[in-house]
Amino acid sequence: MIEIKDKKDCCGCTACACSCPKKCIVMESDEEGFIYPVIDLNRCVHCNICEQVCPQDKKNIRDNTIPETVVARDKREKILSIGTSGSIFTAIIECTLAEHGVVYGVIVDKDNIVRHIRVDSKQDDRLSKIPCSKYVKSEIRGIYPQVKSDLQSGKKVCFSGTPCQVAGLKSFLKKEYSNLICVDVICRGNPSPLFWKRFAEYLKKKYNSKIADVRFRNKTYGYHSGTMKVSFENGKIYYGSARTNYYLRAFFADLCSRPSCYKCQFKHIQHISDLTLYDSWHAAELADLQDDDKGYTNIIIQSSKGKKLLDKLKTIEKYPVDTLKAVELDGVMVEKSVNWNKEREDFFNNIEDEDIKRHCSRFMNVSLKDHIIENAKRIYYYKKFKEST
Ligand SMILES: Cc1cc2nc3c(=O)[nH]c(=O)nc-3n(C[C@H](O)[C@H](O)[C@H](O)COP(=O)(O)OP(=O)(O)OC[C@H]3O[C@@H](n4cnc5c(N)ncnc54)[C@H](O)[C@@H]3O)c2cc1C
Structure with missing residues (x-):
């Protein structure tokens, strides 16, 4: 029977729950918003299929030749x-x-x-x-x-x-x-889907509209400065790169994976x-x-x-x-895997209750200089776009 002693050992793929012949495994979200298998022990027949299908610690490569x-x-x-x-x-x-x-x-x-x-x-x-x-x-x-x-x-x-x-x-x-x-x-x-949910709620409130489309890495300002683009139903558009966007910044700081x-x-x-x-x-x-x-x-x-x-x-x-x-x-x-960020645990404390912008600002400093550079980039690309059309 699958037993998650350390959360690092479960990638949340759902193979165990989908394979259980008794359908007694459900994938439930934890307080960080990630799903893990929860077994109904009264119905489990200890067939071990869940452990056998777990892809963790298996070979997962075809051979050692360089493709x-x-x-x-x-x-x-x-x-x-x-x-x-x-x-x-x-x-x-x-x-x-x-x-x-x-x-x-x-x-x-x-x-x-x-x-x-x-x-x-x-x-x-x-x-x-x-x-x-x-x-x-x-x-x-x-x-x-x-x-x-x-x-x-x-x-x-x-x-x-x-x-x-x-x-x-x-x-x-x-x-x-x-x-x-x-x-x-x-x-x-x-x-974390929970962190994304909180960030999307924050954007909806700020722009007073439902979200129509999200691009986590848009090329408006070029491929090399990947920027989040969020289009709202009221016609407004938000752009923010990892310089000023708390969501992307937390992702690249490995705070929220x-x-x-x-x-x-x-x-x-x-x-x-x-x-x-x-x-x-x-x-x-x-x-x-x-x-x-x-x-x-x-x-x-x-x-x-x-x-x-x-x-x-x-x-x-x-x-x-x-x-x-x-x-x-x-x-x-x-x-290589990313390194565990020492602040990750603190980051997930209170993530559901506190205003998400205030919460993020306790872990990441977006300075006035960052905002100035972000705005300058916008003006530069706007001019470049105008010149090319
Ligand atoms: C969570 C995540 C982390 C990544 N980290 C890196 C990285 O560190 N270094 C790096 O070089 N590349 C990374 N990538 C890959 C990179 O962002 C591009 O997806 C890749 O270069 C292919 O781009 P494309 O324009 O050819 O694909 P596109 O044509 O844009 O297609 C993207 C594909 O990704 C799939 N996809 C999108 N989001 C998800 C998701 N959340 N989970 C599973 N599949 C998804 C879509 O179904 C689609 O098939 C990451 C991608 C994801 C989803």
Whole structure:
């Protein structure tokens, strides 16, 4: 029977709850907003399936060979502008749906909850919300059985998520499916859904409107200065980079991630996914390109299935690069977990009650200078944008 003695040992993938033959495991949120398995001991038959499917402390790599890497991006300017780095996932969605497949990806829903969804039609208006990284642990409860049902019905399935979510899915499925393709993203850490909820509430109050769209890393001010963009139903727009935005700042200070992210079990170059995506900050140096500040993605090709899919994506331009050099320049998070921030525990105390801005300001100092630089950036990019149109 699964027993979480140390929260760092549970990545919250849900494989245990989804696999329990007695359905006696529920994933419940703790006081930080992260889900963990809770077992109804009266119904548990001690079959140990939950422990067997837990992806923690398992091998989770195919072999030790160094996979190939390409630096890549979508050739279409409009698509490139909406993704996080090289906007690779839009072409993957298009290809999967064109083959009558099903896509699983992450959106921010109308209640501002970051969740995995299933999409099987080009007409689904949630599709455009899947690209772009959401720096929040996604709500994934109930998704794995849906993936299994799609696979068993013979549909092509493309599942995207963090490495722990892909490992959890594969462990839950227990066997390889030739109709499954998994795309994961290299992950610094997964912030708390509760912290995100409090931050979204703060923004809604400040702008006196519901949120219409959130981009955690928007390219309005260029790829290299990734900025949160929040559009409100009343037409107002908020922009804030990690210089002044408390949410992004807490994420990059490693104050708000799930405990398991600080001891992540999935830090290898080799993954059991088919493609692994991460930021290519050094695309110019790696692939001898010109850095136009529009973004590129490093793609690690983890399997022949991944290679085949990539070859089908005609809107993607790609350049082979040295995998180890790419990891050395851009991939500190490929192989390493972030360090535990000593203030993390204090950060989560009172997070539900105190005004979130006041709460954050006790841990992070946003100075007048930061605000001046942020505003100057806005003026500079506004001028640059006006000149280019
Ligand atoms: C929580 C998180 C932390 C990350 N940390 C790093 C890092 O430290 N270093 C680094 O180089 N790259 C990191 N990335 C990856 C990076 O932000 C980009 O996703 C990657 O470069 C691919 O960009 P793209 O434009 O090609 O993808 P896009 O076309 O923008 O597609 C993004 C994909 O990410 C998936 N996704 C979005 N949010 C989530 C989520 N919360 N959980 C699971 N899947 C999600 C979507 O379903 C989609 O498939 C992180 C991503 C996430 C979600």
